[in-house]
Amino acid sequence: MSRRIIYILIIFNIQYSIFNIQSLAQPDAKQAVAHLQTIFIYRFTKYIEWPLSSKQGDFVIGILGDETLILNEMKKMAKGRKAGTQDIVVKNYKTIDDISECNILFIPRKESAQISSVIDKIKGYSTLLITEKEGMAKKGAAINFVGINIKLNFELNEANAKKYGLQVSTNLSQLAIIVD
């Protein structure tokens, strides 16, 4: 008697899977831009001279508002870094009233409308005012971030820097878009 053929249904869960090799967390372009801005701001400290009176104690970088991306990036950068001999400290000023004496003050785009009030607040301080909205270099900012976001660039208004007693290196001027 010949053996009958066995028809085995291979019900086999072959996984042509919706397969993911444990995908990486998706990085964020906005966070990348914040990182770029942080690098720029840190680099600025190498090209700008603050008056002697501002070289005591910590080097304070202030951020106005609640932009957590740039705040977190700055805090990361500040850990263990110095501007000259000063330890870098990052402060978050939630409102204009919170602003105190600082070496650098960054005004994110959505806080730009308050620039006049900010300028009033930092009168007498040796503060490098940095913004990121078109036209701000003409409204009092010493440095204004411009360009398409990932292709970041910056405008430099030296006169606005000098108002606060800051000396800008020519090396930086050569890299910047000059605004009078």
Next chain:
Amino acid sequence: MNTLRSILLVLINILKSRTRLPLVGSAGGGQVKPVMLILLLLIAGFTCPEYSGVKAQPNLRTAAHHYLTNGELDKAKQAIDKACEHELTMNDAETWYLKSFIYKDVYTKKESADPDSPARIVSIESAEKAIDLDSERKYSDLCKELIKYLASSIFDDASNALNKGNHKFAIKSYEQYLEYIKIPEPDKQDASALFYVGYAALQDKQVEKAKGYLKRAINLNYDNPIAYLYLGNIYWSERDIEKSLNILEKGHQRYPDHKEILITQVNYYVELNRIDSLEDKLKKAIELDPKNIELYLMLAQVYERISEVDDNIEKYLPKAKVIYKKAILLEPNNVRANYNLGILYYNEAVNLINRLDYDVDFVAIGEIQDKCVELFKESLPYMEKAHKLAPDKKNTLIGLEGIYYGLGENEKSNEIRQKIEIIEKKK
């Protein structure tokens, strides 16, 4: 019966002749009275074996044979069953041989449609008994052939049951087959039967049994790649990882072109994150199954994962892109292929920025930025396609938002942001 008949005939003749009979051995011609002779003959008659039944059992066996020859199976069964119980014939190999034959006929003529035929089992067991009793080896070969024939029919019934999905019965029958086939062939180990028990047991969720039988089949070099696959899967489900990988690798070595073993290996290596072992296996799998887009996606993701190690970015990221593009050629509207390639470019750009050190100079920053813009522009068409194919996929929207933002298209970026917020509110 013949002896008794003879005695009666003698008695009748004596009575007819009314003669005095000479005494046997009397020289003087002494005479025995007829009455005495009759008495003597009667005593002899009562003690003759036929009358006492001593010789009745060989006749039962003969009767059984006679009934069998005449096709009277029920009577043949009765007769042989009695013969098998009687002390004079129960230890004869011939008796049991005859019984096995009779019951074999009962099976073939009356119970062949019954996969649980009792007559078949009786036949086999009778044949086995005959072999045990057969000191002169007169019946053994015949019995062995009979057992082989019937065991083979059990195998067939097991296979029918398996094909119909009656796994419990299949297991029972295959195991019976394996037990009985050892009688005529004690050294035989039927690897296919072992495999089928293993398979049936697996279907019936008797995992330990399945494991045991599959191992035995493989150890006997059973020629079926599925055995390796099943056993590998069982070990995997028991988290006996190394055994699983070993047996699958053995299967792969023996059957290098077997697609399912290879893909199973790939899946397991992926789950274990043993990325280094995957490249060759996936390439081979693609050779075997060149239209399987999942394999391309897997291979591309393997390359992405390997490229995480910085030293390998230059080598493996381009490979990943090539494979994704092949996948897209195969299936232009595959959402995952488009999304994965789009996000690959996007991630590459963003990672370039994120890896920048704080002390990097402005010139170098500028070069990196230019590269990022290129990468975002490469990414955009694939992400837009992925979005068109699957408009509600949140990850695609997040990627698109980032690309538009990175390229300075803030209005589009904000529109996408609003879509994301709508999706998030729906949850």
